[in-house]
Amino acid sequence: MALFCERLKLLRKERGLKQREMAEQLGLALSSYQCYEYAQRFPDFHGLIAIADFFDVSLDYLVGRSDVRERR
Structure with missing residues (x-):
């Protein structure tokens, strides 16, 4: 699941969020x-x-099983 961590970081950076901000959004x-x-x-x-x-x-x-971002 190495792709998960890469995608998570990419998505966070695309939103311009710091790790601390992301943690707060998720309640972590x-x-x-x-x-x-x-x-x-x-x-x-x-x-x-x-x-x-x-x-x-x-x-x-999110977990790397598809390159299609959209939910269906």
């Missing part, structure tokens, strides 16, 4: 969010949905 501690971007830890199912909803992308795109 900064260190918890950083673990996602550094592939040290991964969100649970509900966390993945929250991230996909925040960025308005499909779960398949």
